[in-house]
Amino acid sequence: SLKANRKGRYLFFDDSIQQKLQYEMSLERELRGALENQELSMHYQPQVCLETKKIMAVESLLRWKNPKLGQVSPIELIRKAEETGLIHQIGRFVIKRSCEQVAQAFASSQQQLGLSINISPLQLLEPLFTEDLIEIVDEYGLSRGQITIEITEHVLINDFDLVTPVLNQLQHSGFSIALDDFGTGYSSLNYLYTLPINEIKIDQSFVRNIMFNKQSDSLVKAIIAIGESHDLKVVAEGIETQEQCDQLGDYKCHIGQGYLFAKPLVLDDLKNFIQNNSNT
Numbered sequence: 001s002l003k004a005n006r007k008g009r010y011l012f013f014d015d016s017i018q019q020k021l022q023y024e025m026s027l028e029r030e031l032r033g034a035l036e037n038q039e040l041s042m043h044y045q046p047q048v049c050l051e052t053k054k055i056m057a058v059e060s061l062l063r064w065k066n067p068k069l070g071q072v073s074p075i076e077l078i079r080k081a082e083e084t085g086l087i088h089q090i091g092r093f094v095i096k097r098s099c100e101q102v103a104q105a106f107a108s109s110q111q112q113l114g115l116s117i118n119i120s121p122l123q124l125l126e127p128l129f130t131e132d133l134i135e136i137v138d139e140y141g142l143s144r145g146q147i148t149i150e151i152t153e154h155v156l157i158n159d160f161d162l163v164t165p166v167l168n169q170l171q172h173s174g175f176s177i178a179l180d181d182f183g184t185g186y187s188s189l190n191y192l193y194t195l196p197i198n199e200i201k202i203d204q205s206f207v208r209n210i211m212f213n214k215q216s217d218s219l220v221k222a223i224i225a226i227g228e229s230h231d232l233k234v235v236a237e238g239i240e241t242q243e244q245c246d247q248l249g250d251y252k253c254h255i256g257q258g259y260l261f262a263k264p265l266v267l268d269d270l271k272n273f274i275q276n277n278s279n280t
């Protein structure tokens with residue numbers, strides 16, 4: 001009957017909301033114990049020069065493996081951490097662990113390699129963010145010039161006035177700033193003139209379609225030209241095929257990152273990658 005149907009639909013609806021709420025609650029509960037229980041770790045993805053194929057830097061990427069939830073996507077984890085305020089502790093862990101481990105991995109390398117760290121806007125608004133960062137970087141014997149802070153483009157749109165002074169302070173202190181997922185946030189190109197940006201990262205959605213889609217192809221070309229004219233380093237994300245790599249090389253994109261070169265690696269695998277890369 002209609003009534004039964006309506007009831008059935010109502011129950012179905014109710015169930016899925018219930019499930020969602022339960023997932024959100026267990027996500028929060030499990031995240032509260034994640035640091036203490038050593039469930040968080042960092043992986044490192046190489047960024048290579050598209051001309052020489054030499055490693056130039058790594059991006060650190062957070063991983064969470066929980067006994068109840070399994071492997072949780074860093075996007076979910078960061079969202080929940082921001083919602084609950086845990087982002088401050090977790091963000092600090094990310095910075096410390098990344099500096100500690102890359103200092104080890106870079107020790108055997110002849111050239112000075114870079115470290116890019118993803119940072120949440122809430123971290124940038126911590127009163128002593130820059131001071132703390134300087135302290136950690138010093139502690140592990142890295143130089144500020146090696147460190148790039150990655151922020152996503154939509155951060156700028158939402159918190160422009162609050163974030164700009166911090167970015168200026170960071171850049172004055174010797175750190176570099178990268179705009180992550182560039183091209184997805186519909187931000188005004190004016191930002192590139194007024195903000196202390198050193199690098200733009202072309203979002204992987206454009207790189208993925210570069211061979212099939214005329215729009216993505218011309219957008220990628222335009223972003224590289226913008227980078228060129230503003231003296232910015234341009235990094236292409238998500239390069240998976242040789243064709244994408246060759247095309248980006250033709251467009252004079254400087255740096256590439258993606259499964260074609262390496263997936264995000266645990267520390268030991270990163271050490272091996274650096275070793276092999278310097279022998280070729």
Ligand code: C2E
Nearest residue numbers: 061062074075078094118119120238239240257258259264
């Ligand atoms: P992102 O900063 O844009 O990182 C690049 C993402 O692309 C990573 O996903 C990486 O594993 C993935 N990737 C790299 N190469 C390829 C490729 O060739 N093909 C494909 N399909 N994917 C590729 P991941 O590790 O899942 O991270 C997702 C996002 O989570 C990151 O995007 C970043 O926004 C956020 N995130 C990760 N770690 C941290 C962190 O420590 N702190 C903060 N605040 N955010 C983080």
Ligand code: MG
Nearest residue numbers: 059118150180
């Ligand atoms: Mg990033």
Ligand code: MG
Nearest residue numbers: 180181201237
């Ligand atoms: Mg990105």
Ligand code: MG
Nearest residue numbers: 180181203204
């Ligand atoms: Mg992304």
